[in-house]
Amino acid sequence: MSVVVVGSANLDLVYTVERIPRPGETVLATGAASYPGGKGNNQVVAVARSGAEVAFVAAMGTDDASGTLLAVLADAGVRAHVRRVDAPTGTALITVDASAENVIVVNPGANAALVELTAEEREVVAAADVLLLQLEIPLGTVLEAARTAREAGTLVVLNAAPIQPLPQDLLDLVDLLVVNEHEARELAGERGAAGSVDALSEAVRPLAPAAVVTLGGEGALVVAGGATRRLSGHAVDAVDTTGAGDTFCGALVAALDRRGSERLGLESLVAAAEWAGAAAAIAVTRPGAVPAIPTADEVEDFLARR
Template sequence: MGRARVCVLGSANMDLVVFAERAPELGETVAGRRFVTVPGGKGANQAIAAARAGGDVAMVGSVGDDPYGRQLRAVLDDAGVDTRALANVAETTGTAHILVEDGGENSIVVVPGANGTVHGLAYGLDEALTGAQLLLLQLELPLDAVLAGAKAARERGVKVVLTPAPAQPLPAELLKCVDLLVPNESEALVLTGKDDVNSAAHALAELVPEVVVTLGADGARWLRRDGAGEHVPAPSVQVRDTTAAGDTFVGTLAVALGEGRPMGQALRWATAAAALSVGQEGASTSMPTRARIEEFEARTFGAFGR
């Protein structure tokens, strides 16, 4: 089994995280108990998750030439991510302002910063796609850059995996290039206007070849356009912070698919990785290594190769 080759075109943010008993109501002030800064952004998170899961990963995007940008680059480098296509720009590095409640749920405000300077065919993407099996995309970069990346991947025969977050209308031109769409439950409902996840999944499967809807504590639901599908339950774990669970899932899923795993096995591996991530605080800091994923997946679901 060869090493999965994954390219990520996406955002790199510094996460500014406050932990509090609960989120304030509008106009209300509540006391927080702790503040930390953690490297994040959906693109960087997925790249780190894929690298820790054993993938050969390249990251394409932009950061500022400032302390946050230098820290993000160092964390990606330390994880083994190729950052040659992560450009330095004059704009400040993007930030995500995150409030995590004691129950583990979170709310996030993102300030794009350098991420907002990525337009059209991103710097270094051509080279980064060379030899790649999958391109991971999200919607924290300008849509024209996402579309250009998807088209470039499709032209090269690289599988396109899109996380439609933050949720917004998806142009038909983009959907034509997507091989696998991975929304969470709320994103699936927003994208389709449906009031239940089953209907939403079927509606999305009419637009793209395959859909995986992540369901938090309920696991994940896979549906293929031809009607094939599977529901994988989530392991029962103590939840501390759900911030990076979705990105951990996608990065790990990409590695499993790049290694040629059948979708059912890939889903179990990714679900195990996401469950491990919610037991730790932070985004990139919570992502498990391949060894931890394999041990936990085997203990939870049985042997990975089964």
């Protein structure tokens, strides 16, 4: 059993503030730090720390930031298939306020060069049991990776974030869609306009055979096989929500990878989402994206105490 993540890698520049500035306003930071980040990088580390064998297909520059990111991947036990390109490694400017909310601006940098998968990269995708994708790399690459996975019988999981219009030929290749409630409503258009849980589950049902909708601290919805299950959230003291959704996605996929052929059944998805929800709850109690991601032992201990 194994997972491959095709996606982005960034160095996060994080400023902590009392409140997010309004347009035209300057505020003074109470602290600053840099952390490994990027949706693909966050998710692949979350997969690894949840105990799954995982590979990462990505692009980075040849700068100091790439050295930092590669060291983190090696420490996590990730098999890195990283292109080194003539562009700066991606960066993200993140502002985190006193209530742990954030605003993020991403400069893709080298991530934009991850186009036209090589034969070796396609082999990595085809050899995996599960493929996890996001939308911080060119959409054409996401589509190519999904097609390669489908031809090989690999399960395709798409975290449709940052949100953008998705072509139907990509959605046709997705086995499991993972989105937050705002992304779900935007993808679904008018079907997602209503605010109820029932309306939200009906909004995502036509988009993929199965879906998980994260609801922040309120938990998640699992939609599969014509049924919907609502999962409760965990009450924690949040410090920084950056990367919480990525932690959820990586932990979810790692848990599904352990469940074999039954992984897209409702009960398997519910169990995996419960594991992922615990991982994300731990992550928001710590600063940064990758540094906050818990290990499998930490998740098991958290669930045992709950």
